[in-house]
Amino acid sequence: MAFSRRRMMAAGCSLAAATALPAALAEGGKGASGKGVSGEGAGEAGVKEASHWEALDKKRVKCTLCPRECEVADMERGYCGVRENRGGKYYTLVYGTPCTTHNDPIEKKPLFHYLPGSKAFSIATAGCNMECLFCQNWNISQFRPEQLETIDLPPKEVVARAVEAGSAVVAHTYNEPVIFYEYMYDCAVAGRKVNVPSVMISNGYIREKPMRELTEVLGAVKVDLKAFTEKFYRETCHGHLQPVLDTLKVLRSAGIWFEIVVLLVTGLNDSADEVKRLAGWVAGELSPDVPLHFSRYSPYYKLQLPPTPVRTVERAYDLAKKEGCNYVYVGNVSLPGKANTVCPGCGEVLIERLGFLVRSNRIKDGKCPKCGRVIPGVWKTEDAFKRGIIA
Numbered sequence: 001m002a003f004s005r006r007r008m009m010a011a012g013c014s015l016a017a018a019t020a021l022p023a024a025l026a027e028g029g030k031g032a033s034g035k036g037v038s039g040e041g042a043g044e045a046g047v048k049e050a051s052h053w054e055a056l057d058k059k060r061v062k063c064t065l066c067p068r069e070c071e072v073a074d075m076e077r078g079y080c081g082v083r084e085n086r087g088g089k090y091y092t093l094v095y096g097t098p099c100t101t102h103n104d105p106i107e108k109k110p111l112f113h114y115l116p117g118s119k120a121f122s123i124a125t126a127g128c129n130m131e132c133l134f135c136q137n138w139n140i141s142q143f144r145p146e147q148l149e150t151i152d153l154p155p156k157e158v159v160a161r162a163v164e165a166g167s168a169v170v171a172h173t174y175n176e177p178v179i180f181y182e183y184m185y186d187c188a189v190a191g192r193k194v195n196v197p198s199v200m201i202s203n204g205y206i207r208e209k210p211m212r213e214l215t216e217v218l219g220a221v222k223v224d225l226k227a228f229t230e231k232f233y234r235e236t237c238h239g240h241l242q243p244v245l246d247t248l249k250v251l252r253s254a255g256i257w258f259e260i261v262v263l264l265v266t267g268l269n270d271s272a273d274e275v276k277r278l279a280g281w282v283a284g285e286l287s288p289d290v291p292l293h294f295s296r297y298s299p300y301y302k303l304q305l306p307p308t309p310v311r312t313v314e315r316a317y318d319l320a321k322k323e324g325c326n327y328v329y330v331g332n333v334s335l336p337g338k339a340n341t342v343c344p345g346c347g348e349v350l351i352e353r354l355g356f357l358v359r360s361n362r363i364k365d366g367k368c369p370k371c372g373r374v375i376p377g378v379w380k381t382e383d384a385f386k387r388g389i390i391a
């Protein structure tokens with residue numbers, strides 16, 4: 001049965017609650033809360049004045065957080081469904097109220113050059129600023145906060161829970177963290193004090209100013225570059241390509257660690273020509289040292305195509321290497337050796353991976369132990385907030 005976004009965002013849905021809440025409770029959550037977020041500016045659960053908006057006439061507001069720049073009338077919400085105009089002031093409705101928490105390997109995000117082998121305490125809320133027809137987390141991303149059960153978890157408690165769970169980082173993930181910007185920002189600030197960096201697992205659909213502010217407090221970013229054509233972004237994700245490319249350039253200039261993932265969708269963005277152009281742009285406009293992951297699509301949500309042929313993923317890997325990318329990886333598929341980190345200087349295998357498991361890590365002091373080449377990345381927690389690591 002096909003659902004329209006409008007229908008899902010407007011109607012309550014027990015499926016979403018049924019899938020999101022058990023994960024929260026499994027991690028020891030406190031259950032749905034009717035209380036406000038203690039001591040951090042919110043009265044009603046999840047409600048806090050938003051960052052990045054402008055007042056317009058007749059009590060309307062303009063949200064300046066993401067490229068949609070929604071203009072919102074009083075008592076209405078923006079496209080993402082989690083930001084609301086109340087009497088001419090703009091509010092986030094998901095501050096401190098995640099709908100799920102989980103402790104994942106950081107390789108699942110995936111971040112391969114940022115504290116490999118560590119755990120990421122992962123949180124998500126309702127809502128998204130895109131609608132990808134293949135979304136794996138549509139049962140939270142395409143819903144409004146009141147349609148999901150949530151827990152009360154202010155930023156300091158997020159960090160405390162991460163420490164308690166033995167996680168090296170807090171990951172803002174599953175749905176799009178741009179739309180819970182204020183919560184992510186405050187978690188990042190709280191984590192810096194105890195060296196538990198926040199990482200943002202994002203579609204990169206954010207305006208420059210808020211992104212630059214985030215680079216000051218986050219540890220790393222992963223961006224899904226969903227394709228290299230405007231057509232795919234418009235028709236399959238209900239977004240646009242150029243703002244994402246702009247975000248990648250902002251990350252590069254800010255010097256924060258970042259990696260890129262491309263989900264190869266059967267017949268829609270997986271041609272040799274598109275992969276070559278994408279990889280050439282990454283190597284030329286960003287750096288050959290930015291890790292580039294190609295992931296295999298499986299049917300989800302509204303897009304029911306056959307899974308990407310394994311040969312297509314392998315071809316993308318080879319093409320990106322030929323275009324000059326030094327660190328290329330595959331995901332959601334078993335291709336022996338192609339998820340390993342290999343020294344571009346001497347060919348030595350440096351990190352051996354099996355699925356999300358790091359089987360061995362031979363990087364020593366950030367260098368290849370055989371030829372001494374510097375391997376870009378963040379390898380020690382002491383360096384979690386280091387800047388300028390891609391030469």
Ligand code: SF4
Binds near residue numbers: 063077081
């Ligand atoms: S963050 Fe939400 S409200 Fe703001 S511009 Fe983007 S979609 Fe619209």
